[in-house]
Amino acid sequence: MRRNCYLARLPRLLSGAALVRAPTGPARPYRGVMVPITPELATQFVHQSVPAIGRLGVVVAAISPGSVDLRVPLAGNANHMGTMYAGALFALAELPGGLIPLATLEPGRYTPIVTSMEVQFVAAARTDVMLSARMDPDELAELGARADAQGEASFTLELRAEDASGRTVLTSRARYLLRPARR
Numbered sequence: 001m002r003r004n005c006y007l008a009r010l011p012r013l014l015s016g017a018a019l020v021r022a023p024t025g026p027a028r029p030y031r032g033v034m035v036p037i038t039p040e041l042a043t044q045f046v047h048q049s050v051p052a053i054g055r056l057g058v059v060v061a062a063i064s065p066g067s068v069d070l071r072v073p074l075a076g077n078a079n080h081m082g083t084m085y086a087g088a089l090f091a092l093a094e095l096p097g098g099l100i101p102l103a104t105l106e107p108g109r110y111t112p113i114v115t116s117m118e119v120q121f122v123a124a125a126r127t128d129v130m131l132s133a134r135m136d137p138d139e140l141a142e143l144g145a146r147a148d149a150q151g152e153a154s155f156t157l158e159l160r161a162e163d164a165s166g167r168t169v170l171t172s173r174a175r176y177l178l179r180p181a182r183r
Contacts, residue, residue, distance in 0.1 A: 037103055039063055045102075046095065053095065056088050061130070065104040066137040068096050073128045084125035084169070089161060093119060093172040096133035097157055101178060104140040110147060111181045115154075117174040127164035133157055143178050152179045 039060045047054030057076055062069040070092055077088040098112045135157065146153035154177055161170040 037063055037107070042068075042099060042102070046099070050095075053091060056091055058092060058095065060099065063099065063103045066100060066135045066140060067133070068099045068103060069130065069132045070095060070099075071128055071130050074125065081124070082126065084129055086121055089121065089125065089129060089170045090117075090119055092129060092131050092161060093117070093159055093170060094174060096131065096159065097155075097174055097176040100133055100135050100157075101140060101144075104135075104137045105144045109181055110144060111179050113177045113179065115175045115177055117172060119170060119172045121170055123163075123167055123169045125161075125163045125169040129161050129163055129169060131159055131161040131170075133159055147178045147180055152177045154178070 039062055042060040042063045043058075046058065046060065057073045059071045059073075060068060061071050072084070072088050072092045074084055077085050079085045094114055094117060097114055101110055101112050135155070139155075143153040143155055154175060156173065156175050158173045159171070160168050161172075163169050
């Protein structure tokens with residue numbers, strides 16, 4: 001059976017982490033070695049793991065334990081009306097559920113899976129769009145422990161995305177399962 005878990009590819013990317021410029025993000029343990037998870041590394045990881053995200057031009061602007069800031073450009077994602085394509089906004093809102101565990105828990109140890117998502121397109125986006133997601137790192141550690149003990153743990157992220165002026169263009173509520181990665 002082919003493994004389709006993008007987090008399963010993380011150890012290969014992290015093996016080249018020494019090539020990353022001076023650490024600007026949190027250092028995370030991987031096989032006993034502290035590895036910096038920088039915005040650049042996280043962006044590269046996401047683009048390689050989920051090529052559609054790369055084609056959208058999504059950038060990880062900041063990443064730290066329990067926190068991720070993402071940006072998607074209007075350029076290349078405009079629809080026939082000159083506003084942000086709804087699919088690009090949906091992808092932006094779905095992505096934090098995979099990145100927040102990456103920035104907080106041991107890389108490659110867990111697989112987050114989106115199980116449902118509700119999206120409200122509140123206003124037309126005519127600029128790049130930013131989305132910030134936050135989750136308590138202690139809560140994430142508890143989720144990891146629950147996933148280890150029970151085989152999975154669920155969590156929900158309620159988010160909003162804003163245009164360059166700070167106007168809300170999207171709100172979302174996504175539910176995820178966190179499972180131990182198959183090794």
